[in-house]
Amino acid sequence: MEIESRAQAFEDALRRVGVRITRQRAALLRVLADAEDHPDATQLHQRAMAAGAGVSLATVYRTLAALETQGVIQKLEFEGEPARFEPADGNHHDHMIDVETGEVMEFVNERIERLQAEIAAEMGYEIVRHRLELYVRRRR
């Protein structure tokens, strides 16, 4: 009741705000809940299709937009590639991208978070959201 419940939780969250759960949306939610990586719209489409669900790419995009609005998923826009998506598991984190392999890793650093807030405050602003990406290479 781990993986299973994640897709379920997504459905519940959506139903709560009046979003209809169609066959294609249910399929996408399952694919998203199962994703260990950070897939883009096309990959999600392919996975849903591979899972036997008939979905159009247009619907994938429309559903992803709705899910993001509802805060169920997070859209990631890395440099020079199509947008990727990840389930929003509540706890914020930043990303590290291996420029050689394309692998995406997650990390959190409280000190950096704090420093960011301080910098903004010093200039008279408050942070709405931020984006921190480290493009890295494995050390020899």
Next chain:
Amino acid sequence: MEIESRAQAFEDALRRVGVRITRQRAALLRVLADAEDHPDATQLHQRAMAAGAGVSLATVYRTLAALETQGVIQKLEFEGEPARFEPADGNHHDHMIDVETGEVMEFVNERIERLQAEIAAEMGYEIVRHRLELYVRRRR
């Protein structure tokens, strides 16, 4: 000999690596050198045109690509907008974007820079480049 020399410095840097300075490139370099903000390709095109230089948008893009390759300018890809460009003045900095006005501000924080390097190192990587953007709102 301040503003004037910046565009000049750009030209010299390009000539040095064998890039030809055409009428349209000279115009773009001038527009870039004078930019106080962070304009996108279309804006740069308009400014060059307004300055009396006939340039096609295609050439603007091609020139910007060349300038970026030569390290003369820096390309900025903020969320959901066309890429912007800024002259590369050597010293690295990050960006803060006022989500209300769209204004872009620059800042540097040594501690954050250091922390980033540490995080990468801890995971066995070295930073190739990074991107830190604070989307902020003015405090009341």
Next chain:
DNA sequence: ATAAATGCAAATGATTTGCAGGCTC
């Protein structure tokens, strides 16, 4: 002279949208 740069228009790639018919609540 010659290789590089330009302009135009057509191509690309990701994402969005209008509309007619379907399906969930």
Next chain:
DNA sequence: GAGCCTGCAAATCATTTGCATTTAT
């Protein structure tokens, strides 16, 4: 049953590219 959803194809938007022509060096 009513209205949100879907699929499809066409439209958008930013950016890139092929090709014939110009131009800097």
